[in-house]
Amino acid sequence: MLWVDKYRPKTLDHVMVHDLIAQNLKKLVTEQDCPHLLFYGPSGSGKKTLIMALLRQMFGPGAEKVKVENRTWKVDAGSRSIDIELTTLQSANHTEISPSDAGFQDRYVVQEIIKDMAKNRPIDTKGKKGGFKVLVLNDVDKLSREAQHSLRRTMEKYSAYCRLILCCNSSSRVTEAIRSRCLNVRINAPSEEQIADVLEFIGKKEGLQLPSGFAARIAEKSNRNLRRAILSFETCRVQQYPFTSKQAIPPMDWEEYISEIASDIMKEQSPKRLFQVRGKLYELLINCIPPEIILKRLVYELLRKLDDELKHEVCHWASYYEHRMRLGQKAIFHIEAFVAKFMSVYKSFLIATFG
Amino acid sequence: MSKRNNVVLLSSDDDDGSINRSLSSNHCYKTKPKLKNSTTSRRLKKPRLSTSQTRFSILHQINLLDEDFNEMFTGSKVSPDTQRSSTLEQWVDKYKPCSLEELAVHKKKVEEVKSWFEERLKASKGVYKNNVLVISGQAGVGKSAAIHVIASHLGAAVCGWNTPTPVLWQEHLYNSGAGAQYTSKLDEFENFVERIRKYGIISTSFTGESKPSAILLIDDLPMTNGKAAFGRLKDCLQLLVYSTQIPTAILFTDYGNTDSADYNARCLEELQLSLESSGACKVAFNPITTNSIKKTLFRICQMEHRDVSADHVDNIAKASGGDIRHAITSLQFFCLKPNQVHSLSLFTHSPGVLKDECNKPVRSNDGYYLHYGRDETLSLFHALGKFLHNKRETQSSIEYDQDSFLIQERFSRLPLKMDVPEKILCQSHAQPGLVTGFLHENVLDFLDDEAIDDAWTLSSYLGDADILLAKLRGMLSSDSDTGSVLQSAAASVAVRGVLFGNSQPLSSRWHTIRRPQLWHVEKASLHKKNEMLRLRFPACKCLSSYHISVMATEYMPISKLLGNRACGVYHEPHQELLKNMDMEDVGFDQMSLYEQLETSDDDIEDW
Numbered sequence: 001m002l003w004v005d006k007y008r009p010k011t012l013d014h015v016m017v018h019d020l021i022a023q024n025l026k027k028l029v030t031e032q033d034c035p036h037l038l039f040y041g042p043s044g045s046g047k048k049t050l051i052m053a054l055l056r057q058m059f060g061p062g063a064e065k066v067k068v069e070n071r072t073w074k075v076d077a078g079s080r081s082i083d084i085e086l087t088t089l090q091s092a093n094h095t096e097i098s099p100s101d102a103g104f105q106d107r108y109v110v111q112e113i114i115k116d117m118a119k120n121r122p123i124d125t126k127g128k129k130g131g132f133k134v135l136v137l138n139d140v141d142k143l144s145r146e147a148q149h150s151l152r153r154t155m156e157k158y159s160a161y162c163r164l165i166l167c168c169n170s171s172s173r174v175t176e177a178i179r180s181r182c183l184n185v186r187i188n189a190p191s192e193e194q195i196a197d198v199l200e201f202i203g204k205k206e207g208l209q210l211p212s213g214f215a216a217r218i219a220e221k222s223n224r225n226l227r228r229a230i231l232s233f234e235t236c237r238v239q240q241y242p243f244t245s246k247q248a249i250p251p252m253d254w255e256e257y258i259s260e261i262a263s264d265i266m267k268e269q270s271p272k273r274l275f276q277v278r279g280k281l282y283e284l285l286i287n288c289i290p291p292e293i294i295l296k297r298l299v300y301e302l303l304r305k306l307d308d309e310l311k312h313e314v315c316h317w318a319s320y321y322e323h324r325m326r327l328g329q330k331a332i333f334h335i336e337a338f339v340a341k342f343m344s345v346y347k348s349f350l351i352a353t354f355g
Numbered sequence: 356m357s358k359r360n361n362v363v364l365l366s367s368d369d370d371d372g373s374i375n376r377s378l379s380s381n382h383c384y385k386t387k388p389k390l391k392n393s394t395t396s397r398r399l400k401k402p403r404l405s406t407s408q409t410r411f412s413i414l415h416q417i418n419l420l421d422e423d424f425n426e427m428f429t430g431s432k433v434s435p436d437t438q439r440s441s442t443l444e445q446w447v448d449k450y451k452p453c454s455l456e457e458l459a460v461h462k463k464k465v466e467e468v469k470s471w472f473e474e475r476l477k478a479s480k481g482v483y484k485n486n487v488l489v490i491s492g493q494a495g496v497g498k499s500a501a502i503h504v505i506a507s508h509l510g511a512a513v514c515g516w517n518t519p520t521p522v523l524w525q526e527h528l529y530n531s532g533a534g535a536q537y538t539s540k541l542d543e544f545e546n547f548v549e550r551i552r553k554y555g556i557i558s559t560s561f562t563g564e565s566k567p568s569a570i571l572l573i574d575d576l577p578m579t580n581g582k583a584a585f586g587r588l589k590d591c592l593q594l595l596v597y598s599t600q601i602p603t604a605i606l607f608t609d610y611g612n613t614d615s616a617d618y619n620a621r622c623l624e625e626l627q628l629s630l631e632s633s634g635a636c637k638v639a640f641n642p643i644t645t646n647s648i649k650k651t652l653f654r655i656c657q658m659e660h661r662d663v664s665a666d667h668v669d670n671i672a673k674a675s676g677g678d679i680r681h682a683i684t685s686l687q688f689f690c691l692k693p694n695q696v697h698s699l700s701l702f703t704h705s706p707g708v709l710k711d712e713c714n715k716p717v718r719s720n721d722g723y724y725l726h727y728g729r730d731e732t733l734s735l736f737h738a739l740g741k742f743l744h745n746k747r748e749t750q751s752s753i754e755y756d757q758d759s760f761l762i763q764e765r766f767s768r769l770p771l772k773m774d775v776p777e778k779i780l781c782q783s784h785a786q787p788g789l790v791t792g793f794l795h796e797n798v799l800d801f802l803d804d805e806a807i808d809d810a811w812t813l814s815s816y817l818g819d820a821d822i823l824l825a826k827l828r829g830m831l832s833s834d835s836d837t838g839s840v841l842q843s844a845a846a847s848v849a850v851r852g853v854l855f856g857n858s859q860p861l862s863s864r865w866h867t868i869r870r871p872q873l874w875h876v877e878k879a880s881l882h883k884k885n886e887m888l889r890l891r892f893p894a895c896k897c898l899s900s901y902h903i904s905v906m907a908t909e910y911m912p913i914s915k916l917l918g919n920r921a922c923g924v925y926h927e928p929h930q931e932l933l934k935n936m937d938m939e940d941v942g943f944d945q946m947s948l949y950e951q952l953e954t955s956d957d958d959i960e961d962w
Contacts, residue, residue, distance in 0.1 A: 043905060087888065098902065101888075139902055227905070231913045238917050252912045271802040271810045278799075282872060286879045288887060288907040324818055329825035332873060333795060333818045340811035347807055 003234045004227055007202050010064075012053045016198055017046055017190045017226065025050065025185075029057050034132075036155060036164045038140070038179060040171040041187030044225030047167050050187065051136060054165075058134070059093040066091045073116075075108040084109055094134040100142035107147035110137070114154045117162050133162045140166040141173035152177045195219035195229045202230065208237065211245040221249050254289050255297060262301035269343035269350075277339055281332060291331030295322055295338065302342065310349055317341045446687040447680050450655050452497070452504050457654075459647040459679050460497045460640060468604075468638055469505045475602040476511055476568045485634040487596045489627060491607040492640030495678030498606045499574055501640075506570050515572035516547050540577040541584055545591050552598045571603040576626070585622050589629055596633045605630065642677020645669075651679060652686050661690045738783035739793050739868055742850050743801045745860040746772040768855060776850045777843070787846035791820045792871035794853050800866050802857060809856050816852020820845045887911065 009015045015022040028034065037054075039047040055063040066089045073084045084105055089096040097113060099106045117133050143151070152175070155164060166182060168174060190198075199215040218236070222229035235250050236243065261280050264273065284294050299318040303311055321338040325331050452458045458465055471488055490498050506513045522530070527537055551571060576588065595603065607627055631637050649672045656663050667689065675682035747769040773779065780790065795817050802810055823845035887906045 043902075044909075101903075228909055231909055235913055235916045250916055252908065253915065254908065254912060269807045270804050271799045271807060272804060274807070274810055275799045279872075282876045285876050286883060287911070288880055288883050288903065290904040290907070293904065293908060321818075324822060327825060328818060328821040330821050330873065332876075333814065333821045337811065337814035337818045340807065340814045343807045344811045 002231070003202055003206075004230045007198075007205065007230070008049050009053060010056060012050075012057050015046075015050065015053060016201065017194050018050065018187060021185060021187065022050065022053065025054050026057055028183075029054065034058070034163050036159075036166070036182040038166045038168070038171065038174065038182035038184045039187055040141075040168050040174075040184065042189045042225070043169060044222075044227040044229075045187045045189045046226060047187050050185075051165055051167060055091075055094055055134060055136075059091070063091050063093060066096075073109060073112045075105070075112055082108065084112075094136060096136040096138065098138040099147065100139045106143050107150045110143070110147050111150050111154050114158055114162065117158075132160070134165055135162055136165045136167065138167050139169075140178070141168035141170050145175070148175045148178055152181065155181055189224040190226050192216065192219040192224065195222060195224065195226055198226060199229060199233050202233065206237075209242055211243055214243055214245055214247070218249055221251075254284055254287065257284060258294065258297045259301045262298060262305065265302065265339060265343060266305055266346070269347040274336065274340055274343065278332065278336055281335055281339075285332065291325060291335060292322065294331075295325065295335055298335075298339075306346075307349070310345060313345055314342060317345070445684070446655055446659070447683045450651075450658070450683065452500055453507070455504060455508055457651075458497060458501055458504050459643050459651050460501050461644075461647075464638060464640055465501060465505070468501060469508065471636060471638075472505055472509055472511070472570060472602055476509055476570075485596065485636060486599050486601060487603045487605060487630065487635035489605050489607060489630050489635045489637045490640060491609055491627060491637065493609045493642055493677065495675075495680035496640045496643055497679055498608075498640055499572070502570065502572055502604050502606075509568070511568040511570045513570050513572050515574055516544065541587060544577045545587065548591050548595050551601070552595060569601060571599070571601045573603065573605045576605075576623075585626075589626055592626065592630060593633045596630055596635050605635070643679050644677070645672045648672040648675060648677075648679055648682045652682060655683065655686065656690075659690065663690060735783050735785045735789070735793070736868055738779050738785065739790070739797070741773050741779055742776065742794065742853055743797055743866070743868070745801065745854055745857050747860065748772055768858065771854065776854060777847055780843070780846050780850060785846075787820070787842045787849070788824055790846050791817060791824065791849040792873055793868065794849055796871040796873065797866070797868050798853055798857070801861060803859050803861055806857075806859060809858050812858075813853055813856035816856060817849055819852065820849035823848060 012022040012026045039051060041047055052063075069088050069090055071086060071088055073086070075082050075084055082105060084102050086097055086099070086102055086109060095113070095117065097109070099109045099113075102109045114135060117135060137151075140148070140151075151164075155178070164182070166174070166178070171179060171184065171186075196215040196219045199218060200210060203210045203215070215233075218229050218233050222232065232249055236247060239250065240247055257280065261277055264277055264280070267273075281294065285291065295318065299314065302314060306314060317338060321334045321341070324337075325334040328334055455465060455469070468488065468490070475486060490502070492498050503513055522537060530537065576592075592605070607623055627637070649668055652663075652668045652672060656668070663686070668686070671682055671685050671689065675685065748771075749769070783790075795814075798813055798817075799810065802813075823841055826841055884903060887903060890906070890910075
């Protein structure tokens with residue numbers, strides 16, 4: 001088992017990073033009145049961990065007994081019926097799905113599943129807490145607008161039977177209507193010190209000797225992403241132990257690849273080079289690196305090498321093309337347009353400066 | 356299922372009728388009501404209505420004896436209710452070639468086909484193993500006409516399969532109410548072929564006659580829908596090739612390259628190949644040359660006593676694109692217009708007034724209003740080539756007059772040396788998404804090495820087109836009108852963007868046009884995504900699931916770095932996946948372009 005999973009805090013009491021939030025959540029659940037929740041924050045900040053710990057707090061250890069199920073929903077969409085296949089994680093008391101996997105048919109999924117859950121209401125034998133199920137929805141921000149609207153309706157209609165826990169990276173793409181119906185919980189990215197603390201904790205548990213400053217270096221490289229920090233920590237352990245303080249922290253291969261693309265772009269600005277860059281971008285897309293991340297990283301790499309004078313303009317175009325990428329459907333068109341624009345800007349800059 | 360003698364023989368008419376009745380009893384009556392309309396719409400191909408055969412052949416024979424008489428005759432006998440038809444009779448039928456000299460097909464081809472039939476008709480049974488000739492050619496190049504003429508030249512009867520008229524659903528309901536059974540056309544065809552193979556065409560009615568030679572002509576193949584039906588047709592035809600004793604001609608109509616993405620056209624191609632591989636001879640008829648079309652047209656003009664100027668004939672011939680049937684029809688149409696008005700108005704107006712009236716519009720329109728062309732089609736690659744090469748006039752010929760608004764120099768381009776881009780798009784019948792994809796893939800090759808600004812303009816426009824196309828997705832099929840407007844707008848933006856963006860087109864040199872790599876990328880990434888989805892649950896030990904982007908950006912690279920340790924975790928599903936991956940890759944390479952088109956389109960739909 002990877003360390004990320006092995007040292008994931010199981011209960012709210014054990015949470016290290018967001019301990020205040022964890023305590024609040026605990027209070028919230030013990031008072032028996034659980035509203036809908038919306039967790040949002042950057043990737044690798046511990047949203048999922050908190051949700052799992054919360055579920056355990058609500059339902060006891062039973063919440064950890066989950067089974068994976070590939071389910072097919074038959075949905076009646078106007079004139080025809082569609083089959084939608086989704087993978088769910090289910091325990092007796094909760095279901096977790098990522099409705100955005102269903103693509104643009106997501107709106108059917110959300111409604112259908114919630115109805116389904118409402119139908120199979122758990123029978124409350126002890127008369128104690130419960131009487132409702134919890135539905136965990138991942139990537140709510142990736143849901144289409146229609147799906148979010150249909151979610152809003154069902155939230156109201158079935159609120160007696162089920163609670164929703166929504167999870168997303170950015171609340172800005174969740175409609176106001178949904179946000180106002182939930183208790184919003186913002187999960188910050190952990191600070192580098194916090195990450196270093198966690199790494200040292202893991203090191204202690206594993207019985208490793210950490211040179212001073214090593215954990216801090218990994219934390220620094222991790223971009224304040226705890227999961228990533230732990231993953232690279234483990235990679236370092238596999239690659240070389242005992243650790244040395246100068247040890248290289250392996251970067252992600254795709255990041256290296258993008259920095260390669262960036263230096264390609266800086267070296268030559270021509271349609272031919274643009275075509276080569278396209279080939280490399282395709283390579284990244286094949287490996288399912290999300291286009292937004294590619295663009296973001298590419299801009300980051302380019303900016304590092306760029307004269308200050310141009311940075312503003314480049315950022316402007318990057319955001320312009322990111323917006324267009326979201327409007328469009330084929331990301332490569334827009335990433336490539338950005339690269340072309342950058343080349344054009346950079347080339348005229350070079351000509352202006354050096355003649 | 357009709358049987359028709361060549362024109363010389365008057366005597367076998369009665370036989371025709373009886374054979375028809377015996378062979379095709381099940382769809383006789385349902386075709387009857389259509390009989391009257393069909394007289395006017397009869398074409399070069401033989402009529403498909405079996406019961407009407409007798410009358411038609413009478414008609415046809417007399418047709419040749421005396422045209423004037425014939426006009427009255429058809430008017431009175433065959434379609435007594437449609438008086439107009441005397442003038443509307445189609446020249447295509449009227450001037451059907453009846454000798455080898457009149458045939459507009461190239462002499463050598465005719466000779467080739469003729470000698471092929473001659474040899475087989477003379478030789479005794481079993482000498483030749485292959486008795487099937489496949490004739491292909493685009494529509495209207497005289498395939499069936501050639502067979503008929505050659506048959507009559509050799510004194511052989513042409514016996515043929517003509518597709519029966521399809522049964523409409525309402526008809527079927529009506530028929531089944533009346534107790535008639537419905538048989539699939541494919542079944543009928545299979546039966547027909549079976550019979551031919553076993554008994555030849557010498558059926559009962561022929562026994563008494565001294566008419567040994569016959570040619571089997573299979574003109575229209577039954578439509579097939581789906582793989583299974585197609586397979587049946589293929590097997591059936593192959594059997595025919597292997598075992599038939601009668602010289603047989605199978606006609607295939609090529610649809611040109613333009614429609615080759617079409618499923619049916621591809622089937623036909625496959626069918627042709629399979630026939631050839633099983634031993635059938637093949638003759639391909641080329642489009643008829645402009646000159647021989649012109650010759651034929653002049654001959655008809657002479658016989659009709661019409662005075663059509665050489666220019667017009669020339670235009671008609673050129674516009675027909677090698678389709679002689681079309682050329683004749685447009686000639687008829689061209690000649691018809693003024694005269695028909697004339698004859699109709701005879702009854703209402705005094706002749707003096709009318710002549711000026713009705714000749715005026717024709718005369719004034721003469722120069723530019725002649726629509727005897729048919730719509731040209733372009734292949735996708737031709738159209739793409741036009742856009743990518745971006746040929747322009749060398750210098751602007753337009754003087755800026757006061758009306759035209761001035762454009763800044765950086766926005767102005769030299770005039771295009773081609774039609775309006777939208778028209779070309781229209782002619783190429785390509786889907787906007789496809790065009791955009793192809794343009795995106797190939798356009799960078801056509802840019803000057805220095806022109807990175809142009810590259811930006813281009814790719815920005817292509818991005819616009821993509822956004823327009825993406826808007827379409829949300830709407831699904833509810834709004835087809837808006838959808839098609841959006842689609843054409845997208846294609847137009849893409850094409851014009853490419854034309855505008857490439858401000859200094861390279862002098863044209865040879866480029867191959869690649870198919871968009873994007874399709875492959877989309878497919879591969881989809882595959883990878885599925886793979887990761889399967890890994891997702893084992894990876895996170897069933898407590899929760901990671902999002903796919905987390906899997907891609909963090910788990911997969913790390914698991915690669917961790918090597919062995921991680922392999923332990925991922926071991927089982929991995930092997931299986933690798934196997935799948937390999938198999939799919941092989942499939943990829945072997946796929947032809949068109950299959951690629953289809954499958955990747957599907958994928959995009961499913962995405």
